[in-house]
Amino acid sequence: MPELPEVETVARLIAPDLLGRRVEGFEIPWARTVGERSPAQFARLLEGRRCVVVDRRAKYLLLGFAAGRESESSAWLVVHLRMTGRLVVEPRSGAASPHRRFSLLLSAGPRRPLAMPAPGPWRGVAAKRAPVASQPASAKVRLDFIDPRKFGRCLATEDPTEVLPALGPEPLGEDFKAESFFAALRARSRQLKPLLLDQSFVAGLGNIYVDESLYRARLHPEMPSDRVSRPKAFALFGAIRTVLTEAIEREGSSFDSFYRTPTGQPGSYQHQFQVYGRQDQPCRACGTTIRRTVVGQRGTHFCPRCQKPARG
DNA sequence: AGCTACTCCTGGTAGC
DNA sequence: TGCTACCAGGAGTAGC
Numbered sequence: 001m002p003e004l005p006e007v008e009t010v011a012r013l014i015a016p017d018l019l020g021r022r023v024e025g026f027e028i029p030w031a032r033t034v035g036e037r038s039p040a041q042f043a044r045l046l047e048g049r050r051c052v053v054v055d056r057r058a059k060y061l062l063l064g065f066a067a068g069r070e071s072e073s074s075a076w077l078v079v080h081l082r083m084t085g086r087l088v089v090e091p092r093s094g095a096a097s098p099h100r101r102f103s104l105l106l107s108a109g110p111r112r113p114l115a116m117p118a119p120g121p122w123r124g125v126a127a128k129r130a131p132v133a134s135q136p137a138s139a140k141v142r143l144d145f146i147d148p149r150k151f152g153r154c155l156a157t158e159d160p161t162e163v164l165p166a167l168g169p170e171p172l173g174e175d176f177k178a179e180s181f182f183a184a185l186r187a188r189s190r191q192l193k194p195l196l197l198d199q200s201f202v203a204g205l206g207n208i209y210v211d212e213s214l215y216r217a218r219l220h221p222e223m224p225s226d227r228v229s230r231p232k233a234f235a236l237f238g239a240i241r242t243v244l245t246e247a248i249e250r251e252g253s254s255f256d257s258f259y260r261t262p263t264g265q266p267g268s269y270q271h272q273f274q275v276y277g278r279q280d281q282p283c284r285a286c287g288t289t290i291r292r293t294v295v296g297q298r299g300t301h302f303c304p305r306c307q308k309p310a311r312g
Numbered sequence: 313a314g315c316t317a318c319t320c321c322t323g324g325t326a327g328c
Numbered sequence: 329t330g331c332t333a334c335c336a337g338g339a340g341t342a343g344c
Contacts, residue, residue, distance in 0.1 A: 001337060032320090059338085083337050084322085099322095149321045151338070165339085190314065199339080206338070297316080299336070 002081040004171070004204030005247035006267065007059050010087055013251075014262045015054035016133040017089040017141065020110035022050045023065065024140070030101035033145065035155050035163075045075045045156045046104070052114070058167045058203035061087070062160055077104070078155045078163050085145060085152030088262055092140040102145040102154045109137035134263055167203040171240050176202070182233035185225040192228070192236075193221035194296035205240065208253060208276045211301045213239045215275045220309040221293075221300045246272065275301040 002010070023046045028034055034042070046065055053064030053073050060080055064073030079087065090096070092105065113133070135141045145154050155163045169176040181202075188195060195201055196210045205213070214221050216239035219232060228236070247253060252267030255277065261267065270277075274284055279292035279301055288305035 003338095080338085082339080147321095148323070149337085151321065188313085194314090197338085207336095298338095 001083055001206055001208065002085065002252070003059060003206035003209050004056075005209070005244055005250075005269065006252035007056050007061055007081065007204075008248050009251045009261055009267065010081070011054050011056045011061055013131045014087055014089060014143075015116055016113065016131050017109075017135050017262070018051045018054055018063065018106070018143065019116065020050060020052075020114035020137075021106040021108070021141065023047050023104055024107050025105040027103040027105070028101075029103075030147075030150060032150065033101040033147065033152065033154055035153060037156050042156050045158065046077065049075055051106070054116075057160075057164065058170070058199055059206070060160075060164060074158065076157050076160045078153075078157060078160050079145065080153045082147070082149070082151035082153070084149045085147040086262075088144045088146060088264075089135055090142045090144055091135065092142050094142070096142075096144060097146045099146045099148040100144050101147050101150065101152070104143040106141050106143060108140055109133070109135075111137070113137070166200045168199060168201045169203065171202055171204055171244055176237075176241075178234045178237040181237045182228075182230055185228050185233050185236075187226075189224050189226045191222045191295060192219055192225055193298065193300055195225050196240075197296070197298065202240070204244070207298050207300075208273075209240070209243055209247065211276045212243045212274060215302060215307060216243060218306050218308075220307045221295050221302055223309060275303060277301065 025047065026042055028039060049065035049067050051063060052066045052071055053062065055062040055064070060078055063077040063079065065075045066072060067074050145152065157163045184201065192214060193210060196205050196213070197207065213236065217232060217236035219228065219236055247269040250267055250269040250272070251261055253269040254266030255270050275290050278290045281290055282288065283290055283303040283306060286303065286305050288303055290301055291304050293300050
């Protein structure tokens, strides 16, 4: 499922195919994908504008569009992939997926590629490989939002803050500090698993990376957050950042039919999973059988020996 | 504040 | 084989 590393990968890889292209139209095969917006509102907000920003905040992709020759975004397409959403850039006349829910029709690209704008302060990790355009700049293209389960959303807005919910700190950002993370854990008394999944507490983690982070920090998913010791809180802080960084370096996690990069490639972080999806298999550290339970309505994977429920 | 349940959806799979 | 039933999952919302 697309979490922070997958969305980050999509942003990086899709940027060279979007930057500098102009919106010439759109198609909305599944209306609920675009929320309340009518085609007329889309036209007013986006048509004729040029893509100048491709960024990410939490699990949201932010595509910024500028009017005329300006370089400041005055309209945004805010995309959430949820479970099964994908963004793909296709030749304009190429065949569309039966699960296509929304498309932007884009002009040919600029003669000289638009420089990637300075990444948002929440990026945190440098790209390992330089993203390359998949389509020639001379071709008109189509940005397809493909989403079999229809959970994803593409929202057009003049101001992203008006469609984004309250979001906690970016775990790879500069303002995410171990000391304040410890204080924040102390200030609540929720089970770690649902707390870390709460996007207003820390932004961008989902089911996979929460399980992997808790395992790495040797913390039980049901432990109340205010019982986590200072050293353990620091360990969890480091675990979250390490897991996310390594996942970005491997371009995210893919399994079953879930999640592909914009070029259709799977990520490879699934090969690094220590607990997620490894129920009934031995813990790589101690050999104990990994267990799967349900915590807060979410499938939860942990090692009962490494992750003791006692005070951490 | 924090919990539980429900909703949105469909592809995949387990069970018969 | 063909059918039904159920489930995963993020996030928003409602009710307690």
